[in-house]
Amino acid sequence: MADVIMPKMGDAMTEGKVVRWYKKSGDAVKKGEPLLEIETDKVNLDLEAEQDGTLGNMAVEAGQMMEVGGVLATILGAGEKQAPAASSAKAEPPGPARRAIDKKDSIKKTTGEYAEAIDMKAPRIDRTASAATAAGPQEDGGRRRSSPLARKMAREMGVSLEQLKGSGPGGRIVANDVKNFKPAPLAPQKTKAPSLPPIQKLETKDIPLTAMRRTIAKRLAESTGPIPHFYLTADYDVTNLLSLREQLNEIEGIRTSVNDFIVRAAALALRHHPNVNASWGDEAITQHGEIHIGIAVSTPEGLITPVVRNADQKSVVEISSDIRSLADKAKNRKLTPNDYQGSTFTISNLGAWGIEQFTAIINPPNVAILAIGAATAQPVVIDHQVVVRDRMKITMSCDHRVVDGALGAEYLRTLRSYLEQPVRLVL
């Protein structure tokens, strides 16, 4: 939409006359096409359309005057409608604001004979005093009025002025407003989460190796050993997850660990990225039709990874009970091969040992493993405020033959949507 404006054709020009309209309301106009003829003190000239569209909202008839800068008409683009009621001042016959100007009247005004009228119609603006009170607080993205001290305090406290209401004149934010500001309880961070993929039938299938994939695999393997590892670390806000776990554990008979939630989150995230739930073969990469999460468990004899089968289809509580019984079996050396074989993805958690971050070695034939660190309370800046949140670092080791950097990063991002909005884990 573009307004057709009465132009200022010289310093002395305050108004112009519409001589004639070449177009009428509703006519289609093309850019550069003359719309109307105007007459000024010095010249007559045509005003041209500045864009293609439909002429509308014509405010002045032929023979009438319009002040410089006044809107004569509007060119509506395709699909735009004439301004309806609220802003239809433009479409209405000239009202007081754009009243056709009587020349004699304006001359009288400048003589001072109508001094009172000038005051009435154009009250003097005291630019020092009324600037603040007349305009009021500007909350629509404009600059917020604030005292220098209030700004300094806000800077020091990490409070953004946008969050504050000003109690001073004209909505000025003063020191007391900053001092008395109580931050609203933090809403969980809203990251738009990918929707759960429909529970489709996952299938076991072979994806033939392409020449490129063979080359990538060969070169990476040659450079770093049988499995070319690379590592991605992400830092998650698990405040909500910890709180959810606490609530869940208040239910009698339920005793979940943070790791149980992570197992479920990791399994659900694999549903979004089946190409991480895979194995490398000389001829093909196998994507597995089931999600079995290996859990690294330490035993006196050494590390073993019992498997939570179909973890994506189990609730946190079911996962919890599975892991507990597997861990018991492991400690008592009662695991059967069925208990520890066939994982498609592995999780190793050293958080209980106070390890904040580490890298894990991939458990073949998996192509990725998550190394879970301890959740620690950290100062975090949210909305320009320092708040304490529980953070957890998770490092993903990937087999570069199968999982490229971007894929690993995408997986970790999906994982974030579960860990940071843990309500999705109980759906």
Add this chain to the structure above:
Amino acid sequence: MTEKSYRDAIRDAMMEEMDRDPNVLIMGEDIGVYEGTFRITAGMLKKYGPKRVIDTPIAEAGMVGTAVGMAMLGLRPIVEMMTMNFAIVAADQILNHAAKVRYFSGGQVDVPVVIRGPQGAGVQLSAQHSQTFESFYAHFPGLKVVAPATPADAKGLLKTAIRGRDPVIFLESAALYGMKGEVPDDAGFTVPFGVSRVARQGSDVTIVSYSRMLQMSLIAAEKLSEEGIECEVIDLRTLRPLDLNPACKSVSKTHRCVVVQEQWKPFGAAAEIAASITETVFDELDAPVARVTGEDVPMPYARNLEVLATPHEKHVIAAVKKVMYANG
């Protein structure tokens, strides 16, 4: 310490300096035989004789011109103006000669002259004789401008003025002549120029003033204290040199400032003070620096109108509440 009036403190300062230094003399209208319109010079003619206490014709330009010449040649004249309003007649001598001789002489010649006398409203002297001149004189480089608020400062600052190398405009408040206060007896007592003082401690608002308005501000501060608002009151003492360090330090604590001057708001001393404070401690201010000033009219003679035209405690109280956003 002895309790003395502002008037006697000024006389003591002059007599002590005349005793100390034979080059000090005083000249003015009706200061000798008549002993001064405000009786500042009572007893001085008798004590020092007509060579050092000189009655002059009613000719201010001549008085100041003579004094500038004396000062250039090594004397230390004090010129008493019956009121500072009369010194306007001598403005050329003061501004174009006294203030500039050292500069024009390349620093070879000093003009140690003190031009002193009463100024200000409050004693029904009407439009021509109630004016204050601190912003007028303080505008000009080459002058010192002094405006004491207490008897002790009047004495100490006047002694510094007489002993100094510079032309000094010494502005006494006519309304304070009868005010009493403790004054040190020590003949060596002086108050240096360019050192403001904290006249009252407080934590909520800083009031900056001088001369009679300082006393008025202190009264306002006491009244505000009854309402739980504690004002810190800064006495500037001299406007040139102007020491705003205590004021800025105070504003850094209170974050609010009111400047009080007696006369008209436009281009007044309060404007200079407020602007300088804003420049220095902008980030500390929680409200614009407020000014309390007289009404923008020639001073009326009628008592009721004079009262309305000059600042009073209630104006200071209102300004303090305004910068505290306490008026609702």
